[in-house]
Amino acid sequence: MASATRRDVLPLEARGLSVRLGGREILHSLSFRLDAGKRTVILGPNGAGKTTLLRALHGLIPCAGSITWNAGSRDRHSEAMVFQQPVMLRRSALANVEYALAVNGVRGEERHRRAREALERAGLADLAARPARVLSGGERQRLALARAWALRPRILYLDEPTASLDPAAAAAVEADIGRVHAAGTRVVMTTHRLGLARRVADEILFIDDGKLVEQTPADRFFEAPRSDEARRFLNGELP
Amino acid sequence: MAEILASFGLALRLMAAGDPEFVRIVTLSLEVSLASAALACAIGLPLGAVVAVASFPGRHAAIVLMNALLGLPSVVVGLVVYLLLSRAGPLGDLGILFTPPAIVIAQTLLVVPMVAALSRQTVQDAWHEYREQLTSLNVRPRRAVATLLWDARLSLFTVALAGLGRAFSEVGAVMIVGGNVDGVTRVMTTAIALKTAEGELPLALALGLVLLAMVLALNAGAYLLREWSARRHG
Numbered sequence: 001m002a003s004a005t006r007r008d009v010l011p012l013e014a015r016g017l018s019v020r021l022g023g024r025e026i027l028h029s030l031s032f033r034l035d036a037g038k039r040t041v042i043l044g045p046n047g048a049g050k051t052t053l054l055r056a057l058h059g060l061i062p063c064a065g066s067i068t069w070n071a072g073s074r075d076r077h078s079e080a081m082v083f084q085q086p087v088m089l090r091r092s093a094l095a096n097v098e099y100a101l102a103v104n105g106v107r108g109e110e111r112h113r114r115a116r117e118a119l120e121r122a123g124l125a126d127l128a129a130r131p132a133r134v135l136s137g138g139e140r141q142r143l144a145l146a147r148a149w150a151l152r153p154r155i156l157y158l159d160e161p162t163a164s165l166d167p168a169a170a171a172a173v174e175a176d177i178g179r180v181h182a183a184g185t186r187v188v189m190t191t192h193r194l195g196l197a198r199r200v201a202d203e204i205l206f207i208d209d210g211k212l213v214e215q216t217p218a219d220r221f222f223e224a225p226r227s228d229e230a231r232r233f234l235n236g237e238l239p
Numbered sequence: 240m241a242e243i244l245a246s247f248g249l250a251l252r253l254m255a256a257g258d259p260e261f262v263r264i265v266t267l268s269l270e271v272s273l274a275s276a277a278l279a280c281a282i283g284l285p286l287g288a289v290v291a292v293a294s295f296p297g298r299h300a301a302i303v304l305m306n307a308l309l310g311l312p313s314v315v316v317g318l319v320v321y322l323l324l325s326r327a328g329p330l331g332d333l334g335i336l337f338t339p340p341a342i343v344i345a346q347t348l349l350v351v352p353m354v355a356a357l358s359r360q361t362v363q364d365a366w367h368e369y370r371e372q373l374t375s376l377n378v379r380p381r382r383a384v385a386t387l388l389w390d391a392r393l394s395l396f397t398v399a400l401a402g403l404g405r406a407f408s409e410v411g412a413v414m415i416v417g418g419n420v421d422g423v424t425r426v427m428t429t430a431i432a433l434k435t436a437e438g439e440l441p442l443a444l445a446l447g448l449v450l451l452a453m454v455l456a457l458n459a460g461a462y463l464l465r466e467w468s469a470r471r472h473g
Contacts, residue, residue, distance in 0.1 A: 060371050076377050087372035090390045090472050099386075100376050133473030151376075 009071040009078045009154050010036040010186055012057075016065035019049075019056050026052045029065065030212040032205060034155075039177075039187040041201035041218070043194075045238035049210040050190035054081065054157045057188070077104055080153035084160040086144030088132035094119060096132045097147045104151055118150035119143075122176055138169025145176050149185070156180055158189035162196055174200065194234070198222055206230045208238070246444035250452075253445055260422075265449065268407065268426040271339050275346035276403035282347075283354025283402070284395060288384045290355070291363035305359060308352030313345075317412030320345040324416065337418040342426070345412040350402040357398040358388075365391045393465055393472075400461050407454055 012034045019027040027049045034040060042050045056063040058081045059074065069075070089096050097115035106114060119125050122142050127135060132143060141161060148156055161177065162170035177200060181187050191197055197204065201218035208229045216226060225231050232238050253261050290301055322328050324336040324344075335341050365387045373383050388395065410428035417424035419433060427450045434443035 055371070058375060060374055081375045083372060083375075087369050089386065090392070103376050103378050103382065131472045 008036060009069045009075055010034065011070055012155070013068045014057070014065065015068070017053075017056060017067065018064040019052055019061060020064075021052070021061065026210055027056065027063070027207075028210045030207070031065075032212060032215050034186065034188065036186060038202040039181050039200055040189070040203050040205055041197045042188070042190040042205045042207065043192075043197055043201075043233070044207040044213075045233060046192065047239075048207045050192075050207060051084070051159050053205075053207065054159050054188070054190055058157050077151070078154040079157070080148035080151045080155075081157040082141070082144045082148050082159065082161055084163055086140055086147075088135070088140055088143065090133055091131070092129050093124060093132045093135065093143050094128040096143060097150050100147045101150055114150055118146045121149070121179065122146035123172070136169070138165050138172065141165060141169065141173055142176060145173065145180070149176075149180055149183075153185060155186040155188060158187065160190055160192070162191070162193065170196075206233070208233070242441060243444065246441045246448060249441050250445035250448040254449060263422065264425055264427055264430050264446075265453070267339065267424070268428075268450075269453075271342045271346060271413075271426060272403060272406040272409075274343045275350055275406045276399060278343065278347045279350035279354050279402050279406075280399050283351045284358050284388060284398075285384065286351075287355040287358030287360075288362040288388050291359045292366050292380060292384050292387065302359065305352060305356045309356050311349065311352060312411075313349055313409055314411040314415065316348050317345055317415030320348065320412065320416045336416065337420055337424055339417070339424060341416040342413050342424060345416045346406040346409055349409060349412060350406050353405055354398055354402045357401065358391075358395055361391050361394045361398060362387045393468055396461065396465060400458060403457065404454060407450070 014033075015031050017027060017030040018025060030053065042053055044050050052061070055061045057067065058079055059076070060081075067074075071078075089099055091099070094115055097118050098111055101111045101114055116125070116128070119128050122145060124139070124143060124146055127139060127143070132140065135143060145158075145161070158177065162173050165173060174196065177187060177189070187200075189200070191200075198218070201221075203215065203217050204221040205215050206213045206221070206225070206227070206229070213227045213229050214221070214225065216230075221230065222234065225234060229238070287305075290298065290305065320341065321336065323330045324333065324341055325331055326336075335344075362384075366383070369383075369387060369390070373386065378386065408428065410432055413419075413424075413426060414429050414432065417426070417429065419425050419429040425433075427446055431443045431446045431450070434440075434446065
């Protein structure tokens with residue numbers, strides 16, 4: 001857990017970040033900096049490498065180049081991720097959150113209290129005893145968010161958090177993301193939904209074909225993108 | 240046909256009468272098979288799960304070996320255990336040849352490869368689904384193995400049941416290391432073999448029917464449990 005006495009992990013600086021998977025270069029030498037306090041949306045057409053970038057930042061896949069944390073070495077406890085299709089363990093919703101806390105060294109009464117608190121914050125207290133794998137898609141997504149947030153990460157990665165959700169569930173997830181940000185966790189998410197990006201983003205990392213095209217404050221990006229690719233993407237000309 | 244019908248009648252009478260010798264045979268069969276299946280699961284499940292999750296040199300060879308051992312001829316296992324346990328063998332001092340523990344050892348050795356190979360496959364499939372999520376949650380390999388074993392418990396229950404079935408139906412190795420001693424190591428399969436050899440075919444068939452009924456009952460119970468659990472936990 002990030003403590004007040006330790007140096008903050010942010011800003012995070014990526015230099016020449018490249019990822020090869022199965023002999024194909026998915027990301028080509030991306031360099032950018034993520035400052036504290038903002039919500040970053042990674043935007044780009046299908047197959048641009050958005051998910052790969054999140055996974056590389058989160059350390060799930062090997063990458064070339066460097067990712068430098070302000071705190072020095074990587075502290076895995078300061079990061080969490082919500083996957084597009086989150087995996088729920090075959091146990092209750094509450095037990096899923098407790099499991100994540102247990103793995104990260106939270107013991108006894110404290111673990112139970114924090115798990116309950118996380119469910120309540122996400123408005124999922126009624127579902128606490130329900131088996132997690134039989135929840136609806138929207139409920140699972142929100143539970144995944146609650147589970148990740150319970151770890152009190154400094155930075156939270158979200159991969160297409162509202163994809164394949166109905167509008168009501170998507171709105172609930174969006175509200176959750178707002179609360180996560182308000183509580184001081186750095187949000188980095190991918191989406192291909194422009195509406196969501198407009199509402200949530202403070203800054204946009206626009207990538208296309210594995211390259212970082214621009215990193216721009218969100219209001220400026222949507223009004224006057226610097227690159228042709230971004231303009232075409234906003235006009236719906238890219239997939 | 241008449242013989243088969245007669246066997247059905249005899250099987251029912253045997254079960255209803257509770258003939259002491261019959262009860263002893265059935266009880267011993269149950270005891271040694273449950274014990275061997277339990278031991279084999281205690282060894283085979285973690286073994287299969289570790290091979291599924293861990294990466295180490297020779298992992299592929301280990302998988303091939305595990306799968307190959309599925310086809311292990313039971314008489315060979317019986318012979319090896321016999322040699323180990325015989326008076327002159329390295330474990331001869333235990334003095335357990337021709338006793339139920341010898342049967343348990345032989346059956347366990349036969350069932351372990353089956354449980355290990357099948358659970359390796361099951362856990363590997365689960366690992367494929369869980370891997371990134373568990374890594375993201377900072378789960379260490381040892382805990383991942385335990386988590387996967389628990390989360391795949393429904394499928395692994397079927398694996399355990401298959402192992403129990405193998406132990407139940409085993410005859411070759413049991414005959415060699417148990418000796419089919421009346422009242423000591425006679426189990427259902429060896430009794431069937433003996434009665435067949437003695438020409439008491441209705442009795443042999445009746446015993447076979449009882450064996451079948453027990454295996455069916457076990458599987459039906461397991462099926463119901465699995466269905467209930469699947470509905471409840473997804």
